[in-house]
Amino acid sequence: MFRTQEMEINMGPQHPSTHGVLRLKLRLDGERVVDSWPVIGYLHRGIEKLSESKEFIKITPFTDRMDYVCAMSGNLAYLGAVEKLCGIKVPEKAAYIRVIMVELNRIASHLLWLGTHALDIGAMSIFLYGFREREMILDLFEAYCGARLTYNAFRISGVPADLPPGWKEECTGFLKLFRQRHREYEQILTANRIWLKRTKDVGYMDAEHCLALSVTGPVLRAAGVARDLRKDEPYAIYDQLDFDIPVDDGCDTYARYIVRMAEMLQSVHMVEQCLEKMPSEGPLMGMKGRRMKPRKDEEIYFAIEGPRGEQGVYLISDGTDRPYRCKFRNSSFANLQALAPMVQGGLVADVVAIIGTLDIVLGDSDR
Amino acid sequence: MPTDDTKPPAGTPPPRETPPPAPKPPVKPPDPLLAVVSCPAPDRLREVLPGRVSEPHFFAGEVTLTVAPDHLLEVCQFLRHDPACSFELLADLTGTDFPDEEKRFRVVYHLASLRNGQRLRLRTQVGQEESLPSVTPVWPGANWFEREAFDLLGIQFDGHPRLVRILMPDDWVGHPLRKDYPLPGYPEHHLRYRTADITRRSYVDISWKATGERAADIVKKYKGNVGAPESAPHVPMPVDDTNGQETGS
Amino acid sequence: MKLTRFIQKLILWELLVGMMVVIRNQFRPKVTVQYPKERIPLRPRFRGVPRLRYDPKTMEELCISCLLCEQICPDDCIAIKWEKAPSGKGRVLKDFIIDYQRCCLCGLCVDPCPTKPLTAIYMSHDYELAGSDRLDLVAGRTDLHEGRTVTIYDK
Numbered sequence: 001m002f003r004t005q006e007m008e009i010n011m012g013p014q015h016p017s018t019h020g021v022l023r024l025k026l027r028l029d030g031e032r033v034v035d036s037w038p039v040i041g042y043l044h045r046g047i048e049k050l051s052e053s054k055e056f057i058k059i060t061p062f063t064d065r066m067d068y069v070c071a072m073s074g075n076l077a078y079l080g081a082v083e084k085l086c087g088i089k090v091p092e093k094a095a096y097i098r099v100i101m102v103e104l105n106r107i108a109s110h111l112l113w114l115g116t117h118a119l120d121i122g123a124m125s126i127f128l129y130g131f132r133e134r135e136m137i138l139d140l141f142e143a144y145c146g147a148r149l150t151y152n153a154f155r156i157s158g159v160p161a162d163l164p165p166g167w168k169e170e171c172t173g174f175l176k177l178f179r180q181r182h183r184e185y186e187q188i189l190t191a192n193r194i195w196l197k198r199t200k201d202v203g204y205m206d207a208e209h210c211l212a213l214s215v216t217g218p219v220l221r222a223a224g225v226a227r228d229l230r231k232d233e234p235y236a237i238y239d240q241l242d243f244d245i246p247v248d249d250g251c252d253t254y255a256r257y258i259v260r261m262a263e264m265l266q267s268v269h270m271v272e273q274c275l276e277k278m279p280s281e282g283p284l285m286g287m288k289g290r291r292m293k294p295r296k297d298e299e300i301y302f303a304i305e306g307p308r309g310e311q312g313v314y315l316i317s318d319g320t321d322r323p324y325r326c327k328f329r330n331s332s333f334a335n336l337q338a339l340a341p342m343v344q345g346g347l348v349a350d351v352v353a354i355i356g357t358l359d360i361v362l363g364d365s366d367r
Numbered sequence: 368m369p370t371d372d373t374k375p376p377a378g379t380p381p382p383r384e385t386p387p388p389a390p391k392p393p394v395k396p397p398d399p400l401l402a403v404v405s406c407p408a409p410d411r412l413r414e415v416l417p418g419r420v421s422e423p424h425f426f427a428g429e430v431t432l433t434v435a436p437d438h439l440l441e442v443c444q445f446l447r448h449d450p451a452c453s454f455e456l457l458a459d460l461t462g463t464d465f466p467d468e469e470k471r472f473r474v475v476y477h478l479a480s481l482r483n484g485q486r487l488r489l490r491t492q493v494g495q496e497e498s499l500p501s502v503t504p505v506w507p508g509a510n511w512f513e514r515e516a517f518d519l520l521g522i523q524f525d526g527h528p529r530l531v532r533i534l535m536p537d538d539w540v541g542h543p544l545r546k547d548y549p550l551p552g553y554p555e556h557h558l559r560y561r562t563a564d565i566t567r568r569s570y571v572d573i574s575w576k577a578t579g580e581r582a583a584d585i586v587k588k589y590k591g592n593v594g595a596p597e598s599a600p601h602v603p604m605p606v607d608d609t610n611g612q613e614t615g616s
Numbered sequence: 617m618k619l620t621r622f623i624q625k626l627i628l629w630e631l632l633v634g635m636m637v638v639i640r641n642q643f644r645p646k647v648t649v650q651y652p653k654e655r656i657p658l659r660p661r662f663r664g665v666p667r668l669r670y671d672p673k674t675m676e677e678l679c680i681s682c683l684l685c686e687q688i689c690p691d692d693c694i695a696i697k698w699e700k701a702p703s704g705k706g707r708v709l710k711d712f713i714i715d716y717q718r719c720c721l722c723g724l725c726v727d728p729c730p731t732k733p734l735t736a737i738y739m740s741h742d743y744e745l746a747g748s749d750r751l752d753l754v755a756g757r758t759d760l761h762e763g764r765t766v767t768i769y770d771k
Contacts (some may be wrong), residue, residue, distance in 0.1 A: 041534040048519075049543050053550055058690035061722040084427050087400045125638050130649050139659070145723075146663035146739060152722040165662065185635045191630035211455045211481070214508030227481055293399065298426050301477050301488065303458065311461055312475070329459040329477070337511050351766060366534060 006034060006337040013042050015350040017120040020362030024339075024351070031347050036340045040333075043366035050207070051326035056082050056292050057156055057324065063151035066328060069362035070099075072105035072141075073306040075154045078328075080235055081302035081313035082156055086294045093282035094158035095236045100171075101144065101153055102273045102304075103267040104234075107178070108137040109307035109359075110260050110267075114185065121198045126188055132179050135340030136174050143167055151314045157286035168275055177266050182264060191322075199253040203342040203354040206251050213341070217309025218263065219358065221257040224249035229305040241273050253357040260359075299325075306331055308357055308359050332364035406430045408452045408487050415543035416445055420489075439491055440500045446478060446577045447505050454487060457502070464521045464545045470494045472522050476502065483608070498523035519544035584600035663723045663739040665716055668760040671734070677761075678736035681707040685725035685737050693718035694725060712760055716745055716753040 012023040014133040021042035027035040051059045058150060063074035076098055083090060088099075115130030137150040143164055145153035153159065189195045205215070220227050228245040230238040246262030248255040296319030303312035310332030318324040335358050343355045370590035388598040402425065409423040409432060419442050432440050446452045459477040478487045493499050493603040501507045501524040513524045521542035524530055532539065540550055624630070649656055658664075671678050681698035697711040721739070729735035742763060747753050 020690070041532075041536070046543060049548075049550065054690060057688065057724065061690050061720050061724070064722075065720075085623040087398070087427070095422065118578065125641070129641065135647065142662060144661070146659070146661040147721065147723075150720070152724070155727070161661070164659075171467065174467070184641075187637050190635055193628075193630065203536045212507045214457050214512075216456070216458075231482075232484055233486075247483070252369060295398075295426075297392075299431070299488075300427050300429060301486075310458060314459060314475070316463055325463040327459070327461045327462075329393065333511065333515075337508055357667040 006061040070109040096278040120352040202253045420449040457506035579592045666745040667740040684728040691718040
């Protein structure tokens with residue numbers, strides 16, 4: 001009677017809900033997505049090529065600009081890799097400060113995810129609330145390292161400065177407030193029937209497929225696998241902290257929401273412990289001078305648990321103070337592979353929900 | 368041990384042979400970075416697939432095995448499915464260019480086992496004209512990583528579902544992460560930002576310190592006479608005349 | 617239990633709870649800052665554009681042209697011109713140029729600065745970088761000491 005025809009449309013690279021410059025070629029049959037082909041690389045800046053010509057210390061600002069939503073994690077992953085390559089020990093106090101910053105940054109990153117993801121689906125006010133609280137974290141970062149987005153807060157073998165006076169109190173006050181506000185987000189969304197309808201059984205991917213596609217982070221944990229590098233391969237001082245890994249076996253967008261919301265509370269818990277346990281005195285830098293002498297022709301891979309998943313750095317040294325090869329294994333790049341299987345067969349309106357739930361940062365995936 | 372005959376020219380000796388002569392002062396304690404860690408995978412491979420992989424190399428608590436490209440897929444299949452190894456997650460796949468070596472590219476596979484909490488690095492060498500078997504049948508997630516290695520280094524993977532560029536534009540010439548690719552790129556492929564053509568004014572070239580002059584001189588020169596781009600070499604943009612007049616007036 | 621859940625579902629309980637949160641937030645103080653008219657107070661460690669500093673007591677230049685900041689700059693945005701001092705010891709700073717187009721405000725240049733107790737180069741609190749020309753953003757020695765004039769548009 002009526003002839004139907006498949007249609008190919010472009011979503012992005014300037015589409016507001018692709019969270020950056022992701023372009024998605026979609027083949028649609030009516031409202032259904034038949035096939036999709038993500039096109040990335042619009043934000044490729046050649047950071048890996050550029051890194052090969054710079055000394056180790058000079059690469060730290062680049063790591064801020066890869067995953068600009070959680071630049072602290074990027075700094076920690078890169079510097080951890082350099083320290084592993086050169087066998088440098090980080091003083092305990094510096095490690096505590098690093099963990100405090102990274103965990104606060106995880107909260108900030110998840111708040112940005114929550115706001116934009118909810119905004120994509122249609123919840124406006126949570127976006128404003130999430131950004132309001134994120135601003136407070138950025139104020140804390142500004143007070144500590146002077147920058148609000150591209151922190152460059154750590155140096156090789158330690159941190160450049162101690163926490164400023166009054167910072168601890170401000171941070172404790174924020175954490176107390178945040179627990180309250182977190183309850184409000186839950187009140188708005190967790191039981192909301194519109195939210196449930198938009199997220200339940202959307203973007204289903206089980207653990208086996210997640211692992212096969214190298215998907216890590218909250219997406220994997222929402223599929224029932226308790227994979228967290230903070231527990232599995234503890235770096236910094238995570239082995240001295242007491243925390244749980246939130247796991248859900250819903251495998252869908254709603255489960256990822258639950259996991260990330262619980263992770264924020266875990267991070268608050270961790271920062272509170274750190275502030276309590278942190279030694280008040282102690283060195284901040286583990287080594288003097290800036291000259292690095294790594295062993296010749298060695299390679300290392302160091303990964304941390306970023307807000308989006310495994311954030312790894314692979315370094316090859318040639319004995320000089322520059323890396324011979326510096327490869328960043330970014331979680332957005334790997335997680336983005338799961339987008340095509342997730343949207344396949346779903347509705348076109350769910351595509352924005354799935355992009356939101358993967359929590360991608362295009363600067364991270366394109367490098 | 369069939370692979371051991373083919374190994375020495377493949378570029379593996381340097382990392383394995385440099386550690387022994389390294390400890391010159393004998394009083395020094397052994398480097399903790401070179402400590403041997405326990406990992407069941409090399410032993411299992413030695414039992415089941417003898418001679419396929421090299422002896423493990425330990426550095427900073429990481430285990431590296433070298434495998435020839437012919438045996439790569441077989442070893443990967445084994446490591447993925449063997450219960451004692453069970454490396455379910457391909458954390459990373461990347462390549463490096465070593466232009467001086469006979470087989471130019473070194474490709475590494477970072478495997479992680481969630482069940483055993485182990486990590487392993489597989490390493491293989493491949494020449495410029497050769498190709499590697501794709502590991503997408505074992506880990507489908509290798510798809511994008513292999514595309515990236517193809518895009519940035521020009522390594523061919525056989526059996527990949529669709530090996531096209533991923534980070535660079537489709538019509539890009541060359542593979543940027545190769546060591547012989549210049550850092551600023553090839554000038555003839557540049558799509559330059561030609562402020563001078565648009566605004567009819569000169570600007571300090573982006574490579575302002577690389578021009579050989581000190582920056583102070585450049586600035587003085589440019590601040591002095593606007594409109595004479597001598598040392599800022601740029602290719603004029605191929606615009607038609609009407610356009611140029613409109614922007615100029 | 618089942619009945620309460622049914623009633624909650626019937627009267628849209630969870631939506632009402634959510635609306636209560638929204639209404640409660642209506643009466644909280646505003647956090648929006650009307651940027652050009654009002655500004656957020658900056659923290660002491662805020663990293664704006666790098667600038668040079670005079671000695672506050674003697675009003676002499678602090679920079680000793682040791683070139684450490686030029687070496688560590690990841691973007692090569694600092695260029696220092698110096699000469700041998702006529703006494704034969706030390707160096708005389710001739711010109712100090714920072715290309716703000718390239719500067720990424722990472723603050724690495726302040727770390728190795730050897731002048732004590734005040735570093736000669738410091739991250740100032742200026743953050744409004746705009747110009748109508750590329751050369752407006754290349755700061756010479758005087759710009760770096762006195763700061764750059766910022767036109768504030770009040771209407």
